[in-house]
Amino acid sequence: MRADTFAAERNVPFRRSAISTFLLCLMVGLPGPTSAQNILNNGGFETGLMCYGFWTWSITGIDFAGDYRFALSTDSHSGNYSLQIACIPGGTDCWRAAIYTEQIPAIPNQNYTVNVWVKCPTGGGGLFYVNSTAGSVASAWLACNATWTSNTMNFQIGSTATSFSVYVYNYGTQPMLIDDMVLTYGDGTAPARINLYQGTRSVGISGQNVLVDGAPYLALGFFDVPRSDISLVQATGANTVHGLGSSSGADCFNVGSESYLDAIYDAHMNFVPDSSAASKLDAPEVFPTIMQTFAPHLANIAWFLSDEPDLVEVPVFDYVPPATFVAEGDAARGATSLPLFADMQHAAWSVAADDAPYAPGIDFWMAEPYGPDFSSLEHATRLLTSISPRPIWLAEDLIDANLIVPKAYWAIVNGATGIFYFTWPIFEQSPGQLSAATQAFSELTTLKGAIFGSEMDALVTPPGGIATMSRFNQGAAYILAVNPNPQAVQGKFSVQGIAAGQQVSVMFENRTLTASGGGFTDSFAGVDRHVYYIASPNTALAASLTNKTGAVAARDWSVLVFNAGIGAADNAAIANLTFTRTGGTACTPKVAPGTFPLSVGSLVPDATATGNVTVNFTGCDSTSKFTVAVSLSANSGATAATITFANQRY
Amino acid sequence: MTILRWQRNVLAVAFLTASAGCLSADPILTLTPSPDLSGGPGSIVGWGFTIVNDTSDYLEFSSSQFCLNPVLLTPALSCTSPLTGVFHDIIVGNDPIIGPDSSLSEDFGPIGFTSGIGYFDIDPDAVPPSSDIGQIVLIYDGYDQDPNSGNATQLLFSVPLAADASVTVTPEAATVALVATALPILAMMGLLARRHRTACSPAFQP
Numbered sequence: 037m038r039a040d041t042f043a044a045e046r047n048v049p050f051r052r053s054a055i056s057t058f059l060l061c062l063m064v065g066l067p068g069p070t071s072a073q074n075i076l077n078n079g080g081f082e083t084g085l086m087c088y089g090f091w092t093w094s095i096t097g098i099d100f101a102g103d104y105r106f107a108l109s110t111d112s113h114s115g116n117y118s119l120q121i122a123c124i125p126g127g128t129d130c131w132r133a134a135i136y137t138e139q140i141p142a143i144p145n146q147n148y149t150v151n152v153w154v155k156c157p158t159g160g161g162g163l164f165y166v167n168s169t170a171g172s173v174a175s176a177w178l179a180c181n182a183t184w185t186s187n188t189m190n191f192q193i194g195s196t197a198t199s200f201s202v203y204v205y206n207y208g209t210q211p212m213l214i215d216d217m218v219l220t221y222g223d224g225t226a227p228a229r230i231n232l233y234q235g236t237r238s239v240g241i242s243g244q245n246v247l248v249d250g251a252p253y254l255a256l257g258f259f260d261v262p263r264s265d266i267s268l269v270q271a272t273g274a275n276t277v278h279g280l281g282s283s284s285g286a287d288c289f290n291v292g293s294e295s296y297l298d299a300i301y302d303a304h305m306n307f308v309p310d311s312s313a314a315s316k317l318d319a320p321e322v323f324p325t326i327m328q329t330f331a332p333h334l335a336n337i338a339w340f341l342s343d344e345p346d347l348v349e350v351p352v353f354d355y356v357p358p359a360t361f362v363a364e365g366d367a368a369r370g371a372t373s374l375p376l377f378a379d380m381q382h383a384a385w386s387v388a389a390d391d392a393p394y395a396p397g398i399d400f401w402m403a404e405p406y407g408p409d410f411s412s413l414e415h416a417t418r419l420l421t422s423i424s425p426r427p428i429w430l431a432e433d434l435i436d437a438n439l440i441v442p443k444a445y446w447a448i449v450n451g452a453t454g455i456f457y458f459t460w461p462i463f464e465q466s467p468g469q470l471s472a473a474t475q476a477f478s479e480l481t482t483l484k485g486a487i488f489g490s491e492m493d494a495l496v497t498p499p500g501g502i503a504t505m506s507r508f509n510q511g512a513a514y515i516l517a518v519n520p521n522p523q524a525v526q527g528k529f530s531v532q533g534i535a536a537g538q539q540v541s542v543m544f545e546n547r548t549l550t551a552s553g554g555g556f557t558d559s560f561a562g563v564d565r566h567v568y569y570i571a572s573p574n575t576a577l578a579a580s581l582t583n584k585t586g587a588v589a590a591r592d593w594s595v596l597v598f599n600a601g602i603g604a605a606d607n608a609a610i611a612n613l614t615f616t617r618t619g620g621t622a623c624t625p626k627v628a629p630g631t632f633p634l635s636v637g638s639l640v641p642d643a644t645a646t647g648n649v650t651v652n653f654t655g656c657d658s659t660s661k662f663t664v665a666v667s668l669s670a671n672s673g674a675t676a677a678t679i680t681f682a683n684q685r686y
Numbered sequence: 687m688t689i690l691r692w693q694r695n696v697l698a699v700a701f702l703t704a705s706a707g708c709l710s711a712d713p714i715l716t717l718t719p720s721p722d723l724s725g726g727p728g729s730i731v732g733w734g735f736t737i738v739n740d741t742s743d744y745l746e747f748s749s750s751q752f753c754l755n756p757v758l759l760t761p762a763l764s765c766t767s768p769l770t771g772v773f774h775d776i777i778v779g780n781d782p783i784i785g786p787d788s789s790l791s792e793d794f795g796p797i798g799f800t801s802g803i804g805y806f807d808i809d810p811d812a813v814p815p816s817s818d819i820g821q822i823v824l825i826y827d828g829y830d831q832d833p834n835s836g837n838a839t840q841l842l843f844s845v846p847l848a849a850d851a852s853v854t855v856t857p858e859a860a861t862v863a864l865v866a867t868a869l870p871i872l873a874m875m876g877l878l879a880r881r882h883r884t885a886c887s888p889a890f891q892p
Contacts, residue, residue, distance in 0.1 A: 497755075497756040530756050532764050533764070553766070553769060576764060579762055580843070581843050582844060583843055584843070596762055598762040598764070600758055600764030644761050644762070657836050658834075658835070659833075659834055659835075661781075679762075681748040681749060682747075682778045682781075683747065684827075685838075
């Protein structure tokens with residue numbers, strides 16, 4: 037269990053960071069390899085657009101409405117591929133387009149040199165550009181000579197910049213090929229690539245849960261977390277960082293200090309690498325290399341294959357044809373054991389046919405039911421589950437601070453097991469949103485055991501308008517309840533087997549309710565959540581006769597025992613079976629001495645088990661009628677019940 | 687089974703099935719004259735019934751209960767007992783067998799409580815206008831032949847059959863005098879019912 041692992045590690049909180057500090061001290065003094073010194077880990081585009089973003093500008097003013105397309109080309113300066121930015125044949129809207137590195141951690145006042153090889157027709161227009169968090173840094177035109185040409189630019193990062201990004205533009209309508217971009221310090225050196233925690237985590241899928249290190253995983257985190265903010269994100273209670281964004285990648289840069297992924301791991305968090313930009317290139321063949329290069333790190337627990345591949349409305353930036361997407365997934369699976377997932381934008385509002393063709397390409401789902409509307413979240417989870425019941429993680433954004441906590445519960449109640457807020461920089465700038473997200477993470481982490489506890493939804497009926505998730509965990513019952521509507525609701529939660537007078541604690545609100553017969557009553561002022569906790573709840577046993585087979589002298593009766601209460605039925609047993617003849621041919625059924633008590637094991641709420649009782653009906657025929665009393669017991673006799681069935685025949 | 691009206695009428699089965707908006711091969715229970723009854727503290731109210739058996743099995747009942755909502759019918763009946771009184775079975779004690787494609791209708795017999803599905807003994811201390819809202823749940827078994835024939839094989843085990851029901855406690859108490867007033871009328875109704883009794887299914891056991 038990941039949480040347990042972390043808990044253990046918190047007892048020695050500095051172990052990971054101590055190791056990393058020690059190893060870094062050893063490595064900093066070592067010279068990097070002289071043959072491939074490069075801060076960039078994908079300068080040659082052999083892994084497509086991993087570690088890069090891309091953008092087009094249109095004469096219409098609408099981004100991505102232009103006619104530029106990005107692709108991999110086998111016309112390369114070295115290696116197998118170069119990156120091509122080209123205007124489509126006959127395209128009239130090709131103003132400019134660019135690729136840009138994700139944010140590279142900066143060393144203040146450091147001199148850098150960037151070199152790139154480009155191939156563009158004479159007269160074509162290309163541009164180098166460096167932008168930092170402290171503003172524009174440098175730019176230079178690229179030479180277009182119809183052959184592969186080296187271009188170099190030197191620049192210095194300012195004293196206040198924390199990161200920077202290198203852009204390569206195509207300003208012309210002619211295609212431009214880009215390859216072998218090398219970024220070094222001004223003296224031509226670059227730190228070696230350091231991964232302290234190389235390896236592959238044990239991650240799998242079980243039903244609708246992601247299992248990390250063998251335990252169900254509740255993913256809570258943010259998109260787009262800069263290296264410098266990892267500790268701040270950790271302080272919110274987040275356990276996972278999503279790689280989609282401009283400020284983080286999967287081990288993209290060699291900067292001398294602790295790598296991004298190592299820092300994530302040292303912060304007791306996990307990471308989800310993102311290949312969205314690469315996914316848009318229609319080049320599934322690079323995905324094995326992507327996985328081999330970027331997946332092996334102990335911080336990585338899943339792979340985000342593509343963002344919004346179903347968004348056909350935005351063809352260049354988002355849309356990936358299903359066949360390409362599935363091919364990418366297949367190629368990736370051949371090179372990593374990490375489960376793959378993708379954000380299906382249509383799931384929140386469209387039909388299953390839009391997303392079903394993508395299902396074979398991934399192992400679990402992400403949806404993005406943004407905004408204050410709760411119904412789109414329910415729509416998304418139902419739709420994706422109808423296509424294929426798998427784990428669902430959600431991206432949540434554009435949401436008011438006061439709705440963040442109830443919507444987080446709404447996600448859980450609707451079956452999601454992951455919540456990522458989009459984006460960290462946005463939340464960081466909004467104290468209200470950040471506080472609410474922190475509260476949501478704290479409460480849901482507290483409830484993690486309950487969320488993955490034994491399901492007992494059938495035993496709890498909420499008032500109209502309220503949705504619940506009812507679980508049993510470690511001897512207690514939990515009911516997570518959400519009112520998704522602004523209308524106030526007051527009503528009774530009917531709970532099977534609950535005793536009058538039972539105390540019901542309302543977690544996180546310091547309230548206690550008292551159950552009446554069959555349930556308890558509470559109110560919701562509007563959109564809100566309540567979490568009910570019932571310690572030592574009652575057990576209620578029920579039974580059913582489900583089969584009778586075999587010879588008259590050794591008739592096998594199947595007795596189904598059902599824990600219909602919200603408490604545990606430990607060591608449940610059929611205590612006795614008695615027969616009272618009420619009609620027909622006279623006879624006396626016999627059960628062998630020593631048969632009872634017949635153990636059926638321990639039953640969590642809403643669980644069943646079957647016990648088989650052999651009865652000797654010698655002398656009876658089918659006209660012989662009996663009233664049969666089935667006596668049940670559990671919890672060392674503290675729980676008992678007798679269920680009577682009249683008019684029973686052998 | 688003194689006030690018993692057997693009807694083996696395929697047209698009636700089809701009509702009732704269609705009127706229930708369902709064409710599935712599951713029995714249908716209808717409470718008569720109304721599922722929603724009321725009575726004063728200390729009074730007794732009861733339900734008659736129509737059961738339409740559009741299955742190919744012979745049905746026999748093993749239990750009847752009044753359960754408060756929400757009722758958990760499966761995997762085994764979990765029943766919360768009513769609060770304003772106690773439900774008493776009639777139908778299981780009478781042990782009718784309902785053959786395939788048959789229906790059985792029976793009015794509640796307030797005298798002796800010998801016909802109907804069951805009756806509800808409203809607590810003398812029940813406070814108007816309290817009510818119990820739930821379902822009357824029958825558990826039945828199914829056989830390939832009349833189980834009283836001696837050759838039947840049981841095919842269905844402990845299947846629930848339910849209908850919504852409620853009891854509301856009203857201010858006017860049901861008194862013995864009231865029952866006495868109604869007695870001649872009820873006796874007349876019983877006589878009429880006997881005259882209208884129709885032929886029984888082969889499965890019917892008097």
